[in-house]
Amino acid sequence: MTYTFGLDTFGDRNSAADGQPLSHAQTIRNVAEEGVFAEQAGVDFFGIGEHHTEYFPMPAGDVVLASIAARTEHIRLGSAVTVLSSDDPVRVYQRYATLDAISGGRAEVILGRGSSIESFPLFGYDLADYEELFEEKATLFAELVKGGPVTWAGQTRAPLIGQDVVPHTESGPFPVWIGVGGNPQSVIRAARLGFSLALAIIGGPPSRFAAYSQLFQRALEKFGRPPLPVMVHSPGHVAATDEQAKAEFWPRWRDIITVMAPERGFAIPTGESFDAETGPDGALYVGSPETVAQKIAANLRILGASRFDLKYGMPGLTHEQLMTNIDLYGRKVIPRVRALLA
Amino acid sequence: MEPGRLAVLGAGHVGPVIARLAIKAGYPVGIATSGDPENLALITELMIPGAQPRWARDAIAEADVVVLAMPLHRFDEIDPSLLNGKLVVDAINYWPATEGVLEAFEYGGSSEIVARRLAGSVVVKALNHIGYHELEGRARPAGAPDRRAAGVAGDDPPAVATIAGLIDGIGYDPVRLGSLRAGRVLEPGGPVFGVVLPLDEFERAARVGSRSLA
Numbered sequence: 291m292t293y294t295f296g297l298d299t300f301g302d303r304n305s306a307a308d309g310q311p312l313s314h315a316q317t318i319r320n321v322a323e324e325g326v327f328a329e330q331a332g333v334d335f336f337g338i339g340e341h342h343t344e345y346f347p348m349p350a351g352d353v354v355l356a357s358i359a360a361r362t363e364h365i366r367l368g369s370a371v372t373v374l375s376s377d378d379p380v381r382v383y384q385r386y387a388t389l390d391a392i393s394g395g396r397a398e399v400i401l402g403r404g405s406s407i408e409s410f411p412l413f414g415y416d417l418a419d420y421e422e423l424f425e426e427k428a429t430l431f432a433e434l435v436k437g438g439p440v441t442w443a444g445q446t447r448a449p450l451i452g453q454d455v456v457p458h459t460e461s462g463p464f465p466v467w468i469g470v471g472g473n474p475q476s477v478i479r480a481a482r483l484g485f486s487l488a489l490a491i492i493g494g495p496p497s498r499f500a501a502y503s504q505l506f507q508r509a510l511e512k513f514g515r516p517p518l519p520v521m522v523h524s525p526g527h528v529a530a531t532d533e534q535a536k537a538e539f540w541p542r543w544r545d546i547i548t549v550m551a552p553e554r555g556f557a558i559p560t561g562e563s564f565d566a567e568t569g570p571d572g573a574l575y576v577g578s579p580e581t582v583a584q585k586i587a588a589n590l591r592i593l594g595a596s597r598f599d600l601k602y603g604m605p606g607l608t609h610e611q612l613m614t615n616i617d618l619y620g621r622k623v624i625p626r627v628r629a630l631l632a
Numbered sequence: 633m634e635p636g637r638l639a640v641l642g643a644g645h646v647g648p649v650i651a652r653l654a655i656k657a658g659y660p661v662g663i664a665t666s667g668d669p670e671n672l673a674l675i676t677e678l679m680i681p682g683a684q685p686r687w688a689r690d691a692i693a694e695a696d697v698v699v700l701a702m703p704l705h706r707f708d709e710i711d712p713s714l715l716n717g718k719l720v721v722d723a724i725n726y727w728p729a730t731e732g733v734l735e736a737f738e739y740g741g742s743s744e745i746v747a748r749r750l751a752g753s754v755v756v757k758a759l760n761h762i763g764y765h766e767l768e769g770r771a772r773p774a775g776a777p778d779r780r781a782a783g784v785a786g787d788d789p790p791a792v793a794t795i796a797g798l799i800d801g802i803g804y805d806p807v808r809l810g811s812l813r814a815g816r817v818l819e820p821g822g823p824v825f826g827v828v829l830p831l832d833e834f835e836r837a838a839r840v841g842s843r844s845l846a
Contacts, residue, residue, distance in 0.1 A: 471645075472765060494766060
């Protein structure tokens with residue numbers, strides 16, 4: 291199996307070494323630097339997740355990806371995720387087809403919701419319509435990425451009749467994934483539409499997702515489609531030692547989850563829950579390169595996945611800490627995981 | 633009284649987890665969504681072995697206990713008359729930040745509002761306050777030292793007792809709360825929501841929480 295390894299960010303707002311938050315603008319410029327550096331470190335993919343908050347000031351990740359594309363040659367670039375339900379599928383397609391043009395065919399898209407719910411009120415959508423919006427827009431998106439004239443009608447946007455949607459891509463459809471957080475019906479949908487499966491595992495034992503991976507491949511068979519890859523996306527932080535990684539990550543993780551808990555229903559992290567999540571059966575990849583590599587290799591095997599994306603960073607970490615994380619992930623973790631899986 | 637056969641309505645994040653736990657505890661389980669059970673065949677085969685995919689109407693008719701595990705905004709798609717005479721477990725949460733504001737649920741406990749709509753059923757609130765990603769991992773057999781507690785709230789004591797038996801069977805120490813109103817402590821923002829507590833801590837948190845509700 292060919293494995294690929296990515297880094298994802300939500301544009302987590304950086305702090306300076308003294309703890310003072312950096313500006314949104316500086317954080318965005320830092321993300322661009324991190325994307326360029328990821329290629330130099332040997333990372334295969336760099337993804338930017340759409341968010342609209344003070345601590346994740348990243349609503350237009352495709353613009354940042356375009357700047358990274360202009361300064362890189364090999365690294366693949368994409369969203370992680372695009373909140374399709376509150377966007378126009380035609381515009382999403384056009385933006386990423388444009389990125390595909392600028393980057394010479396390196397664009398990808400992950401569709402989903404992630405933990406981003408703030409885009410719904412911002413753009414005038416009702417969260418209660420989430421399911422209908424996603425189903426309809428994902429179906430249209432599947433038509434758009436095929437290329438060629440699109441004929442479509444639905445409830446969520448104006449109909450298209452034999453519409454030629456530009457720009458045309460040079461090398462066929464770019465890869466599209468659907469991000470799934472634990473709803474088996476979303477897995478079936480990804481298979482039905484012919485999109486790859488991205489498992490967002492942010493809490494609890496990753497092994498419980500093995501059944502989702504099997505469900506996906508069986509559903510692809512049922513729909514008469516060839517096998518498609520499965521990706522794991524999980525948060526983490528790599529530093530020289532386990533102790534250092536945990537010491538840097540823990541207060542930032544605790545603080546952001548505490549902020550998000552009331553609106554997202556997360557439990558407030560405790561030292562005990564953090565130890566469980568960073569341990570071998572937890573969802574967080576926090577530690578030395580060896581610790582993180584062992585955990586990635588074990589879970590890729592268990593989950594039948596060929597792609598791992600580390601969601602690096604947390605609001606309040608410094609740009610320098612993130613660059614070290616990227617360096618260790620690219621130069622130490624990825625080669626080690628490849629060796630473990632060979 | 634044993635609850636007998638379960639119907640789990642909903643096959644998203646929560647329904648399959650509850651169905652698996654119930655099957656493991658020995659209950660026959662039918663599972664249904666708003667659509668064709670054919671669409672559930674793969675999900676049940678791979679993720680809920682032993683569960684029977686059904687049309688909602690049939691799953692309900694066959695069941696002694698019906699578990700509501702659909703998103704709250706889909707609740708009003710159910711015909712209440714199908715549930716007449718049934719013991720209904722309401723595992724749904726009203727959570728405006730993640731699902732949007734539903735005017736009908738803005739005032740009062742969500743299970744009380746559910747019960748008002750299901751006037752021909754007996755409604756018990758349970759299985760809503762432990763995250764679906766933890767519900768299986770934290771389940772333990774009776775007597776295990778690290779067993780955790782789960783709340784069961786309802787206005788009908790025999791129904792509460794029945795569901796307490798189900799909760800015990802799937803792996804939690806049941807804590808009975810004497811009314812759906814008292815069950816508001818189990819809701820999002822309440823003292824036991826999203827934290828998985830041992831019995832003594834659960835009872836203490838629920839007591840403190842219920843004082844603030846009074």
